[in-house]
Structure formats: structure tokens, C-alpha cells
Amino acid sequence: MNRGVFFLLIVSLVFPHWGQGQKDTLKKIKVACVGNSITYGARVHNRTMNSYPAQLQNLLGNDYQVKNFGVSGTTLLKRGDRPYWETEAYKNALAFVPDIVFIKLGTNDSKSQNRVYLNEMKKDYEELIGSFKAKNQDTRIILLLPVPAFTQDSTSIYDPVIKQSIIPKIQEVAYTTESEVIDLYQLFVDRADLLPDKIHPSDLGAAVIAQRLYECLVRRPGDKDVDLGEDKRIEALSETNFYGYRLLQFKFKGHEAKLALPKRPAKGLPWVLRARFWGHEPQTDIALLERGFHIAYCDVSELFGNREAVGRWNSFHALMTGKGLSQKVVIEAMSRGGLIAYNWAAQNADKVACIYADAPVLTGKSWPGGKGTGTGSAKDWEKFKLAHGVTDDGGGEYFEGDPMAKIKKIAQGGYPILHVCGETDKVVPIVENTIPFAKGIEGNGGTIETIYKPENGHHPHSLPNPTPILNFILRATGQKINFATVPAPSAEYRSAAGWTNGKDWWAQAADIDSICAKGKKADLLLVGNSITQGFGGTRPHVTHRPGKEAADLYFSGYNWINAGISGDRTQNVLWRLLHGAYEKAGPKVVVLTVGVNNFPFESSNEIAQGIRRVVEVAERKFPDSRILLFGPLVTGIEPDSPQRKKYNEMQRAIDSLGEDPRVSYHEIAHLFLDGQGKLDARLFSSDGIHLKPEGYKVWAAYIKQQIGK
Secondary structure: OOHHHHHHHHHHHHOOOOOOOOOOOOOOEEEEEEEOHHHHOOOOOOHHHHOHHHHHHHHHHHHEEEEEEEOOOOEOOOOOOOEHHHOHHHHHHHHHOOOEEEEEOOOHHHOHHHHOOHHHHHHHHHHHHHHHHHHOOOOEEEEEEOOOOOOOOOOOOOHHHHHHHHHHHHHHHHHHHOOEEEEOHHHHOOOHHHOOOOOOOOHHHHHHHHHHHHHHHHOOEOOOOOOOOOOOOEEEEEEEEEOOEEEEEEEEOOEEEEEEEOOOOEOOOOEEEEEOOOOOOOHHHHHHHHOOOEEEEEOOOOOOOOHHHHHHHHHHHHHHHHOOOOOOEEEEEEOOHHHHHHHHHHHOHHHEEEEEEEOOOOOOOOOOOOOOOOOOOHHHHHHHHHHHOOOOOOOOOOOOOOHHHHHHHHHHOOOOEEEEEEOOOOOOOOOOOHHHHHHHHHHOOOOEEEEEEOOOOOOOOOOOOOHHHHHHHHHHOOOOOOHHHOOOOOOOOOHHHOEOOOOOHHHHHHHHHHHHOOOOOOOEEEEEOHHHHOOOOOOOOEOOOOOHHHHHHHOOOOOEEEEEOOOOOHHHHHHHHHHOOHHHHOOOEEEEEOOHHHOOOOOHHHHHHHHHHHHHHHHHHOOOOEEEEEEOOOOOOOOOOHHHHHHHHHHHHOOOOOOOOOEEEOOOHHHHEOOOOOEOOOOEOOOOOOEOHHHHHHHHHHHHHHHOO
């Protein structure tokens, strides 16, 4: 094999996404972002750098060419008041002959003057897709559902029309054209703060979209899909549309069964086995379908998780895995589905990837028995007793068919568990179900997370934005992208950042590059977020300097550079190190303090991976420097607060920094705590994150001590 062919073979193995719809794998993959003002970047500060197509380009890097073909005010409808079809951008998008097309249209079609033509939307959308396919039959088409509108004017852009009419039509088009679809609506449904004018995403909102599109493009697909084919165990096979996806409905051993198929199956063919109430609050299932999961259902509805139900699921699991789905399955249990979910998991721990249970029934005494504070159901109670062979009410003991009776065995299974429950649930009270169950799981060494929804009864189930549930499942199945390790510029632009009015993240990054590139060797380079930024220094557009006195006191005589930027996460620092001019400063000592802004978005292990990646890049960028790593400074006012617990977990996760003797790790929480383990109020602000002037003095004194070693 000649060297050129061998190189191309290696590239195709390492970068399997290369070659999507293009003949030459060495050419850039062309991505067209077609849409309206949201795609264009209206209301986004510095839209050239911060519109979601621009942010997507920065995430994807040089293997891709992303172009923005958004035009404000445009409609998908040909007879709309401003059709996208008539724009120069549309002609340019076709001429671009893209390999991938993201289409985000529909918002303006909800206006009163355009609604009268909504019955033509399906035809017009199919024609738009066809116009790109005519240029390149292999073009990958991805439809973006509109974001919600929080406006109240029913004559203008109007959310009820978007949700109830336009989105279903787009999902139907996705089904009929076999196009992919991404639900942006659910990502913003609880984030009105990211749409400051109630219609257009802010800079940070655009970042949410860019990350979702990035995730879609880089996710590695599986090499095959499930084919039910000719199988005598499957009867009455039919197909229908499930929110834009193919839904196969059939009989398995005489019982109702379903399988929803993703457009691009994920590597390893992960899948979900849903217990009860198919299609109810489907947002998690839809999000998983987008990411390549299959969603399956096998009816055991009247068996209340008894032995017959477990046996039926055993057979169904064998059927699905025999068709190629992964051996380990995600169990999704809603309400009474908790009975079958945990009874099956107790016998099949090696087949369970994780369990997501929503207001789950964990003991028949609570529901349907109603023997505690719950309402119960007399009719279902008799069915429950019949299904489990119970002849009396069981006194104070749990029944054999109760998951509560199997806590030790479930905990020993070792799979992660998530419960989402309403705090005021009167049907399946948490005090009789999830609370004692979670205590028992943890007491027996198991892992369980809980999300309790205040002022929420048994309904509604799930979460409007299922991202916390989704991330739990993606982590458990090894499918989650760790954005803490993906270099990306920030889209920060806010008055609270401590910057001169009108200056954004890009301006701050440019200021730092300018200072580093001046050529004078630095004694000290401080790299981090707002806590580092607070030292002040010579940056012209930093206005908040609570650490200035400490810097004047302890860094006097040193040539030091402040490279802290408010809001930065590990991925933003990675970007700056890779694309900035920091190495030109030739620092003797580099201080890295980053990670706390990742807390709301990534797990402790994911943050630790991001920090380790920052260190790896710093080692290459500063070959002659000593590197002092602090990670994030201690956070969380109380020692048992969620912030502190995550901080402690993350610190433990930074178990190794490699063998480079130039790098040292400094965990200095003890310097900032009082005698009870709380953050010292003299040193920290009330948010439990930012330092007061006296806190800066403690930290600066420690840094100076290390410089002198």
C-alpha cells in the first residue's frame, strides 16, 4: 500500500465524520446555516463572532467551513410576507453546494399575516429540502425546530402557533423526507433569560444552539441499524410517525410492542426500554432519539411488575439485543412503571445501563394500596393483589413484588439511578417511595440522584427541558460529549463581568494578547476567570479590581500579567491558550485557576478532565515555565453544600498531573475556611465563589511564597 492511500485510510478511521457527502476527504466539510434573524444573529452582540453559525465554526475547527445564510424576518412559506426563497442568501446557499444544511425557519411564519398559508408549509418545506438535494443528493439535511417565543402579542410571532401548529408540521416533514431534526424548543422552554427580547437568543443563547449543532455533527454513528425483518415472533408489524421518527408497532408474543428508530443510530446502538405510558411527556425520548438511541416498549401494563412481567421483559430484551441493540439497556420508568423496572433490574443487573424513574411506585402499599398518606386506587389494589398472589393487605411488611423489598439487591447492581419527583405528589407520595428508597440505596452503597420539583404533584411528569435527565443517561451510557475539554471562545457580554461598557469577551482576549505580545518577559502570568481578573493589572477594559491592593502589596517588583476573563470555563481557557499569544510573554511562573464556572454544566469528573486538558496545553505552550495549578478555589459556604461537595469530588478527581516536574498542584482550601469548615466570611463574598479584598491578600501571599521557592 502506498503512503498516500495509507494516510487516507488512517484519516478515515480517526475522523469518521470526514467524507460526509464529499468525494475528497481532505476537503473541508461545508456547512450551510439557513434561517431567519436568529440564524443571522440579530440582537447578538458582535454577531460576526457570536452568532450561532460563527460559534459553531469555532467549535468545529479547520476541518469544516461554516457559512451563515440567515436573513432577518424571512418565512419558510412561499406566500409569506417575506419568503426566504426570494433572498440572495438562498441563492448563495444553493451555490455553496453544502455537505450539511441546517434549516431554521418557521418563527416568522407564526405571524397572523402568514398563518393563513400554514397548510402549505409541508409542501414548501419539502420543496426547499429538494432544492438542496438537487445540488447534492448526499447533502445531509437537519431541520431545527423554532425556539419558543415569550411574547404575548397574538398578531405577531406567537408561541401557541409555533408549538401547536408549526413544530408538528416540521416534524411531519422530517418523517416524510427522512431528514434529521433537532428540537431547539425544549432547550429554551425554561430559559426565557436567554431570550432577552423574548424572541431572539442572546450571545449565550446562541452558544447553546452552537453546542447542540456541534454535538450533532461530531457524534459518532453506529455502523448498522436494527432490522426487525422476517421474524416469526413479530406479528402485525406497521409503521407510523413519532415526532418525526419512524415508529414500528407490532405484537410480540401476542402483546403490544413498539420501537422508535433514530435517524442516525449512535455507536454501540444504545436503547431505552420504557415502562408504561408510551408517548406521555415524550421530551426525554425525543432528545434521546436525536442522539441516536432507539426507544422500545413492551406492554406489561396489568401485571404490576410480577414474575410474568419480568419474564416477558426477559424475552423482549433477548429479542432486541438479538437484533443488534446493546446488551445494557436504559430503563425509563414512569409512575407504576417503577414496579416492573426495578423488579426486572433486580434480576438483571448486568443488563442495566441506568434507570431513570419518574414519580415511581416502589411499594404496592403506597399505590395502589393507599395504606399510607396517598390516595390509592381500590380497583387497581385488587388487581395488584391478584397479580402478585397476595391474599391480605400485608400488614406492615413490604410485599415480595415491591422494589422497596429489594433495595439491597438493587443497590448492589451498581448502575446509576435518577428519580424525578413532585414534592407534593399525593398519588405516589415521596415520603413513602423515593425518599426511603434513596436512603436505602445510598445506605447499601448504591448511587442515586434525585430531582424534587416544588409545588408539583404526580403530574406533570418529567421536566419541560429534559437536559438534566438527558445528561444523566448520556453519561451513564458513555455517549455524552464533555464540553469542558472542547476548546471554544466565550460569548460573554454582560455588565456584571467587570468590563468597560460595550466591551465583550473578544475585546478582553485581544487586550491580553496585546500585552503578552509586547515582548517583555513576564515573571508571572495569571490565567483564569473572574476571580483571577479581580487582581486588576494593566488591562485597559477591566473595571472591577477587588484584588488590586493585594497585587500591589505582593506582586510589587514583578512583571506580571493578568489573563483572567470573567465567566471563563475550562474550554474557554483552552481556546485562549491555543489561539492566543501567551507564550510570547515567556513567563517564569504560570498560575492556572479555572473550573468553578463549569460547575452548573459539567460533572466533577468532566471538570477534572477539562482541567487536566488545560494543564497539558499549558505544558506545551510554556516549556520553560513553572506551572502552579489551583483548579478552582474552594467554593460553597457550608461544608455540606452542593457546591462544596462537588468541589471536593472534583479535587479528588484530579488524581494525577503526569510526570512533568514543572507542574505542581495546590489545594489551599484550608487557607479560606473558618474553624467549622465554612468559608471565612472575611475572605469570601456571599455567593461563596468570589474573593473579598482580604481573600485576595491570602491568595496573593501564597502565590508569592511559591514564586520564591
